[in-house]
Amino acid sequence: MSWPPSPDLLAPLAPWFDQMRRALPWRATNLDAPHPDPYAVLVSELMLQQTQVATVVPYFTRWMDRFPTPRALAETDEDTVHKAWEGLGYYRRARFLKAAAGSIAAEGWPGDLDGLAELPGLGPYSAAAMGAIAFQWATPALDGNAFRVLARLLLIAGDPKVRAAELRTWLAPALEAHGPSRMTQAIMELGATACTPAPACGTCPLADRCGAHRAGRTGDIPPIAKRAKAKESALWLVALEAEGQVLLHPPSAKGLLAGLWRWPALDATALTPQLTAQSPRPIIAWPGWTQVYTHRREAVSPLHIRLDARFKPAGGLRWVLREGLADLPLGRRDQRLRDLLPTPGQTPLSAPDPRALVKACAAPSE
Ligand code: SF4
Known part of the structure; x- marks a missing residue:
């Protein structure tokens, strides 16, 4: 494959996602417009950091019933917020969410990626995901799942994280072409369902063009990071x-x-x-x-x-x-x-x- 390959390589993901996407309570129906409730995206992004989708769903639903707006959350005392988060773990996410809600209630939503990244609890990945999913900005979001999908698709040997800047540049036109929200969520969905560490390439819409699949290298791309002993x-x-x-x-x-x-x-x-x-x-x-x-x-x-x-x-x-x-x-x-x-x-x-x-x-x- 010549480098850089065309971002059209990702094109089959868009119709695949439209057809296969899981119904999750924070997902908008219309993926061609900004999300009708960016706060719902913010809540889901914070909850999904470190926690599985299936665990998050009931928490998200209860949370949105209880604190339906940034203002409602910002005005709730910290003990009550922690109580509502109880069981999700990594409790500082609850405090970050409350602090971010306070900032949004007071000053409105930031107008660009840098502003989103300054909200408490949103690192570069979550800010980029928020930008794409909530606001339809072509801000490529690279988490572990996305790195795995792209490393395999593009046959990148070694740690794909060292090529993050290059991958973001490559990804942006695909986001523009197929809708930032759709394509961002499609990559996440593929990484969570088919392109898992032990991938199910037979179900993958990218199988006919995937470098690692064609080279029989899905087992060593990306390399498995060694974990420090607990x-x-x-x-x-x-x-x-x-x-x-x-x-x-x-x-x-x-x-x-x-x-x-x-x-x-x-x-x-x-x-x-x-x-x-x-x-x-x-x-x-x-x-x-x-x-x-x-x-x-x-x-x-x-x-x-x-x-x-x-x-x-x-x-x-x-x-x-x-x-x-x-x-x-x-x-x-x-x-x-x-x-x-x-x-x-x-x-x-x-x-x-x-x-x-x-x-x-x-x-x-x-
Ligand atoms: S073909 Fe297999 S390895 Fe390649 S992107 Fe699809 S699931 Fe991942």
């Missing part, structure tokens, strides 16, 4: 309850878990379990699980211990009414223990001494 840790996730209240860390203002309440999580290697037959009070446990994060895996052992009286907690912990738990935004791991509390658990054979758990959560003078 860090492993083990912890006791503890619900200490006394006088109708439970002990939690209130939300911090910064960091990955900003805005979220958390259970005390105690290093399992520092608190050795003992036989619970010797325990001074009953301990309830449920089967543990592995919580997987991008670069980390936690072996979580959930526990519930009832105490007779509250104690003065260590700085950074607070007693809250157990009946108010459902209204607090919690991350996925901590939600899981909250949801276990009303279910029957078991007395484990061994667990840490509750006095050691209390000591780890109590103010130094206790």
Whole structure:
């Protein structure tokens, strides 16, 4: 194939997408005009960062019912916004979305790609996708799926990301020719459905012109990036309850878990379990699980211990009414223990001494 090939190479994608596209609640019916609700595109773009389409759909629908406009979202308090995001993970996206909504409510939508990229939470990819899908700008959006499709189609060996600028220049005329929104979503759709890491080339509208397919190189284009080994840790996730209240860390203002309440999580290697037959009070446990994060895996052992009286907690912990738990935004791991509390658990054979758990959560003078 001579370089650069004609962007017409992508032409079969447009009718394929018109016919095959999945009905997603944020997609406009008319792909030849600007989207009737750019805010819906913004919400979907933020939710789709790091999260699968099938998970996002019900969240998106509830979110749009609850916060139908940028102003409605901007005027809602942060706890309520986090609560609505609960379960989607990567909670700073919720704060970015609220901040972006505030900016849009105050100043209107930006008029160009640079302005979109300045909205909180929109990196170069999301801004370009917004530009194309919401406003019909010929702003090529390259995410992992798009890089994979284009690398294979154009038989690009090596990491296609190093050729991002060149690929954007190549893609822009195809966006102009077939409609920026249609072509952007068509590439995304192909990457999500047919041109997956193990591609289904038999269903692909580009199979007759795809360099990697014709060369039998779909297995090594693009090369698989080596992942750093995830860090492993083990912890006791503890619900200490006394006088109708439970002990939690209130939300911090910064960091990955900003805005979220958390259970005390105690290093399992520092608190050795003992036989619970010797325990001074009953301990309830449920089967543990592995919580997987991008670069980390936690072996979580959930526990519930009832105490007779509250104690003065260590700085950074607070007693809250157990009946108010459902209204607090919690991350996925901590939600899981909250949801276990009303279910029957078991007395484990061994667990840490509750006095050691209390000591780890109590103010130094206790
Ligand atoms: S033919 Fe196969 S490898 Fe090429 S773009 Fe289509 S699905 Fe991807």
